Amino acid sequence: MQGNVQVSRFGDGVGRPTWIEIQREALVENVRQIRRRIGPERLLMAVVKANGYGHDASLVAPIFLEAGADRLAVATLAEAVPLRQAGVTAPILILGYTPAWQAEAAVRLELTATVYDLETARALDQAAAALGRRIPVHVKVNTGMNRLGLLPEAVPPFLAALQMYRHLDVEGIFTHFATADAEDKTFAHEQLGRFQRLLAELEAAGLRPPLAHAANSAATLTLPQAHLDMVRCGIALYGLDPDVDECPLPPGFRPALSWKAQVAHVMALQPGDGVSYGHEFVASRPMVAAVIPVGYADGFPRAPLHWRNVLIHGAPAPILGRVCMDQTIVDVTDIVASAGPVRQGDEVVLIGRQGRQELSAEEVGRRLGTINYDVVSRILARVPRVLVG
Numbered sequence: 001m002q003g004n005v006q007v008s009r010f011g012d013g014v015g016r017p018t019w020i021e022i023q024r025e026a027l028v029e030n031v032r033q034i035r036r037r038i039g040p041e042r043l044l045m046a047v048v049k050a051n052g053y054g055h056d057a058s059l060v061a062p063i064f065l066e067a068g069a070d071r072l073a074v075a076t077l078a079e080a081v082p083l084r085q086a087g088v089t090a091p092i093l094i095l096g097y098t099p100a101w102q103a104e105a106a107v108r109l110e111l112t113a114t115v116y117d118l119e120t121a122r123a124l125d126q127a128a129a130a131l132g133r134r135i136p137v138h139v140k141v142n143t144g145m146n147r148l149g150l151l152p153e154a155v156p157p158f159l160a161a162l163q164m165y166r167h168l169d170v171e172g173i174f175t176h177f178a179t180a181d182a183e184d185k186t187f188a189h190e191q192l193g194r195f196q197r198l199l200a201e202l203e204a205a206g207l208r209p210p211l212a213h214a215a216n217s218a219a220t221l222t223l224p225q226a227h228l229d230m231v232r233c234g235i236a237l238y239g240l241d242p243d244v245d246e247c248p249l250p251p252g253f254r255p256a257l258s259w260k261a262q263v264a265h266v267m268a269l270q271p272g273d274g275v276s277y278g279h280e281f282v283a284s285r286p287m288v289a290a291v292i293p294v295g296y297a298d299g300f301p302r303a304p305l306h307w308r309n310v311l312i313h314g315a316p317a318p319i320l321g322r323v324c325m326d327q328t329i330v331d332v333t334d335i336v337a338s339a340g341p342v343r344q345g346d347e348v349v350l351i352g353r354q355g356r357q358e359l360s361a362e363e364v365g366r367r368l369g370t371i372n373y374d375v376v377s378r379i380l381a382r383v384p385r386v387l388v389g
């Protein structure tokens with residue numbers, strides 16, 4: 001849709017003249033694309049941490065599950081709360097650190113905890129016992145990411161020790177790749193080898209938990225040996241590249257997120273007019289400027305680097321001067337000259353397609369000196385998310 005946005009997507013009239021559109025069909029297709037690669041039996045865990053990579057976890061999680069994902073993962077216990085409140089009953093794995101003081105909440109919310117130390121395991125066991133329940137846990141193994149987890153040699157005694165905790169259900173064991181999105185898979189193979197040798201040892205000792213998993217999106221797409229019992233996909237399910245240069249998505253995946261806004265104001269600038277705080281930009285010719293109701297407090301960064309431009313009438317409109325907290329001024333002089341007047345209410349695209357132009361999260365990441373993951377997950381909660389399609 002170009003030109004004036006006539007109908008608000010927000011039936012209650014609240015909303016905002018900036019919003020995120022999430023395409024249901026793209027999410028469904030991305031799940032299908034992953035399912036095709038892993039087969040019908042293997043489990044698919046949809047990673048919805050960081051508010052579903054900025055897409056709204058409560059909006060996307062039910063769609064992923066309906067489309068064929070089996071389980072969910074979040075980074076923190078608090079991220080699971082809105083999902084349970086939204087009525088999601090699927091298993092949810094907390095990938096990160098769950099301190100002992102959250103053990104009771106983890107049991108009450110029927111979550112699955114990641115464990116890599118006996119103190120946490122004991123706290124979870126005690127909380128489950130006190131509530132007359134059991135809690136599933138997955139043991140984290142550090143095979144070379146050097147973030148969370150036990151070294152492989154520490155895992156067999158750890159699993160043996162966990163047997164004394166009667167209220168823990170040791171359901172899974174997992175590791176995480178450091179370089180699966182790089183073209184050079186040497187170290188990913190090394191990590192997988194370490195994990196597989198450990199699994200064989202556990203198997204022989206009768207200690208192997210039923211669900212072994214390792215693959216993120218990049219490994220799911222490029223390292224089928226790593227599929228094991230379950231894959232944990234995030235970025236690919238949103239239709240974004242695991243790495244824009246070295247691990248782009250194959251054809252068939254589609255980005256689900258667009259970020260749009262409506263022009264708030266249009267004005268003429270005379271030579272010598274300064275724009276925005278500090279007058280960092282000064283017009284040197286007659287210009288037309290448009291104001292968009294989006295700023296750094298929406299996750300549209302001010303510094304050190306900004307978006308450079310947005311799309312209006314299917315053409316790039318460069319940012320003029322400093323990005324403000326809630327508003328940004330853009331140059332529409334050339335757009336007006338070639339495509340006619342820009343008016344209040346006209347559609348602005350910050351991420352997504354408009355006409356023949358596309359501004360992808362990958363391209364924005366390049367401009368901001370970061371990655372697409374960072375671009376979408378930093379879009380703040382005050383930008384409303386709506387499902388389309």
Ligand SMILES: *Cc1c(COP(=O)(O)O)cnc(C)c1O
Pocket residue numbers: 047049095176215216217218232233234235236242
């Ligand atoms: C974020 C995360 C994933 C998903 O990674 P993608 O690259 O988004 O597929 C999988 N496993 C763990 C442990 C993670 O932290």
